[in-house]
Amino acid sequence: MPDMPVSKIMELASKGRDDVVRYLQQLIAVPSMSGQEEEVIERVGVLMREVGIRQVRVDRLGNIIGVLGKGPRILAFDAHVDTVDVGDLDAWEIKPFEAVAKDGFVFGRGAADQKGGMASMILAASILGQIGLPEGMTVLLVGSVMEEDSDGLCWQYLVNEERYIPSWVVLTEPTNLAVNHGQRGRVEIEIATMGRSAHAASPEQGTNAVYLMTPVINAVRKLGSKMKDDGYLGKGTVAVTEIISRAPSLCAIPDLCRIHLDRRLTAGETDKTSLDEIRALPEVRAANAEVSIPDYSKPSYRGYHYMVKKYYPAWVLDRDHSLVQAGLRTAESLQGSAARLGTWNFSTNGVATQGMFGIPTIGFGPSEEKYAHTPDDRCPIDHLVTAGAFYALLPWILDGLVPAPPPTESVESADRG
Numbered sequence: 001m002p003d004m005p006v007s008k009i010m011e012l013a014s015k016g017r018d019d020v021v022r023y024l025q026q027l028i029a030v031p032s033m034s035g036q037e038e039e040v041i042e043r044v045g046v047l048m049r050e051v052g053i054r055q056v057r058v059d060r061l062g063n064i065i066g067v068l069g070k071g072p073r074i075l076a077f078d079a080h081v082d083t084v085d086v087g088d089l090d091a092w093e094i095k096p097f098e099a100v101a102k103d104g105f106v107f108g109r110g111a112a113d114q115k116g117g118m119a120s121m122i123l124a125a126s127i128l129g130q131i132g133l134p135e136g137m138t139v140l141l142v143g144s145v146m147e148e149d150s151d152g153l154c155w156q157y158l159v160n161e162e163r164y165i166p167s168w169v170v171l172t173e174p175t176n177l178a179v180n181h182g183q184r185g186r187v188e189i190e191i192a193t194m195g196r197s198a199h200a201a202s203p204e205q206g207t208n209a210v211y212l213m214t215p216v217i218n219a220v221r222k223l224g225s226k227m228k229d230d231g232y233l234g235k236g237t238v239a240v241t242e243i244i245s246r247a248p249s250l251c252a253i254p255d256l257c258r259i260h261l262d263r264r265l266t267a268g269e270t271d272k273t274s275l276d277e278i279r280a281l282p283e284v285r286a287a288n289a290e291v292s293i294p295d296y297s298k299p300s301y302r303g304y305h306y307m308v309k310k311y312y313p314a315w316v317l318d319r320d321h322s323l324v325q326a327g328l329r330t331a332e333s334l335q336g337s338a339a340r341l342g343t344w345n346f347s348t349n350g351v352a353t354q355g356m357f358g359i360p361t362i363g364f365g366p367s368e369e370k371y372a373h374t375p376d377d378r379c380p381i382d383h384l385v386t387a388g389a390f391y392a393l394l395p396w397i398l399d400g401l402v403p404a405p406p407p408t409e410s411v412e413s414a415d416r417g
């Protein structure tokens, strides 16, 4: 393996400590709920240009892509720049958009999930601008949108419509500086029962869709106690999260009842297996219920509708895979024996990159899952520096670990330029 610029990268990362704090503060100060990311994307663009990235573009959906290098081997770093809402403001000791840095942390909505990752990516770009990239390597820095509302949608768009097909993806969601290589998936399922309306004064003349649904709900509840446990990714789960009914008036028998299920998928479970499992329930058959996966179709901040099924596959990249190994070696170079391998409890854009497209994907990010979506949202400043060093070092470790294939005339360069 060639000499790795470990000490140079660590030195430049610690020199960038104040800068990375400022990047994160600037990102937090701009509220960016899913579907409202326009201003934060602009801010990311300003920061990317500030650290010397010359090639920066915003795609039609609204993702921002900064490009370093021009080699055929493409390493993409992804940070979704949208956040969830703030909830009860009174619960926040430090207000969500004040972006206060103190006691070794930066506080505010999105600090953990996951503007910290974006701040560290920008620090890494600044470092790579100073030391350069291994030959033959391109690094993409992607600020993606709408993840909190529909994880992976942005990457379905990037791969299917924009034809960005990286060789590797690194998600910068919080991992507490562990190398994560998988997560449970999820699918949303709707079950509908159809009855026949009648005057509520003569219920026997109609068929009550709510009553048709009652045994179905009980069956789903029972199913929840029998879910598969993968041992590594954890248990599948199912929960009824909404129930609605429709009747011509409150004095009429409902002719429609619909329930919504949140189904978390563990290894080996898919959209198909979970639909089949629900459709096979005797109670569902008896009620002649319709079972389906709804679509997600909200517009992006650019007004673009990209419709996807609400299916987010579980994924695990084998721990022996060269990307996982490169991630662990990178972490070991920076943290010594503290390097750890893990998985997420929550969901990420890996559902698309690894789960749908099979693009080798890992995660490494500042802060911890436990702060995500809470009024205690925060990111340790030390993590920002270490993650910045990790993202700058990984291309070098990866290049040393996975030799570039010899150039062949028949294979066209995958470089998008």
Ligand SMILES: [Zn+2]
Pocket: 080, 113, 114, 147, 173
């Ligand atoms: Zn996230």
